[in-house]
Amino acid sequence: MEHAISFPALGLEFQIDRVAVNVLGKDIFWYGIIICAGFVLAALYVNARVREFGLTSDHLMDCLILCVPIGIVCARIYYVVFEWDYFRENPSEIIAVWHGGIAIYGAVIGVVVTLYVYSRVKKVPFASLCDLAAFGLLIGQCIGRWGNFVNAEAYGGPTDLPWGMSIDGAAAVHPTFLYESLWNFVGFVALHFYSKKRKFPGEMALLYVAWYGLGRAWIEGLRTDSLYIGTLRVSQVLAAISCIIAVALLVRKYNRLKVAAAFYVPPVTEPAAAPAAAEKSDEPAEDPAQGAETPAEPDTQTTKTEKGGTDT
Numbered sequence: 001m002e003h004a005i006s007f008p009a010l011g012l013e014f015q016i017d018r019v020a021v022n023v024l025g026k027d028i029f030w031y032g033i034i035i036c037a038g039f040v041l042a043a044l045y046v047n048a049r050v051r052e053f054g055l056t057s058d059h060l061m062d063c064l065i066l067c068v069p070i071g072i073v074c075a076r077i078y079y080v081v082f083e084w085d086y087f088r089e090n091p092s093e094i095i096a097v098w099h100g101g102i103a104i105y106g107a108v109i110g111v112v113v114t115l116y117v118y119s120r121v122k123k124v125p126f127a128s129l130c131d132l133a134a135f136g137l138l139i140g141q142c143i144g145r146w147g148n149f150v151n152a153e154a155y156g157g158p159t160d161l162p163w164g165m166s167i168d169g170a171a172a173v174h175p176t177f178l179y180e181s182l183w184n185f186v187g188f189v190a191l192h193f194y195s196k197k198r199k200f201p202g203e204m205a206l207l208y209v210a211w212y213g214l215g216r217a218w219i220e221g222l223r224t225d226s227l228y229i230g231t232l233r234v235s236q237v238l239a240a241i242s243c244i245i246a247v248a249l250l251v252r253k254y255n256r257l258k259v260a261a262a263f264y265v266p267p268v269t270e271p272a273a274a275p276a277a278a279e280k281s282d283e284p285a286e287d288p289a290q291g292a293e294t295p296a297e298p299d300t301q302t303t304k305t306e307k308g309g310t311d312t
Helices: 030-053 058-083 084-088 104-122 125-151 176-197 202-220 233-260
Strands: 004-006 012-018 019-023 026-030
Touching: 019 030, 026 030, 030 058, 030 125, 058 084, 058 104, 058 125, 104 125, 104 233, 125 176, 125 202, 176 202, 202 233
Parallel strands: none
Antiparallel strands: 004 012, 019 026
């Protein structure tokens, strides 16, 4: 159960046991613990932002209860379908998910279908559910890929790059688990800040599909454990197609928003109503002349003075 994993050019070496602890005779693997840690962190982050997308914590809880088991089952089905030659001869291994063998694209497909059905039943916006799921997937994938490191799996072909990884003393190979983990981390940080000014519901989900598809199409080409249809790597083809479709939908939507903004005519504002006439007062209007002082009338009697002088 132990692996010696080293990065020779960097002088790093790790002796890793896949089993974290044994409880009552049952091995608890680091892979499962890491996956659970990613799930918990994703749920906490999404719950902190759920109201920004017009949803509630109850909606989130409902979706988690439904999506987690369905996602695991679909991830296993996806893997079994593309490894049917083996499972046809070993049918008892089909349900032995603890032996390894799940595919993230199967989980994503199962989650999207489940969210769509849930949105129809509960009458909530499907696009907003997908936006939140995009953040959860980026966090879960970023952390979950370190489970591949512990298991010494999901690595690439030979390389002489300084960060080449050696497993049990073999030649250095591409640490593709690390490439994908870092790619998802960058995508999460970018979407976290951009989402504050998102332009339409579903934009975060489309940006996630475009970003993840672009990275996975490149990284999958380096791996040595890909699932194939003939000579084609299934996940690489699916990643490339999903990326192209997401980019096309984003460009179409952005162009529509641009045209709508260019031809937007603000509504005509109604003129303000004239103030109502003042109510007439019951008191009579004051005569402007009433307040003026009335000059005194002159005395019509004149004082008569005797002729000849004054009286002594």
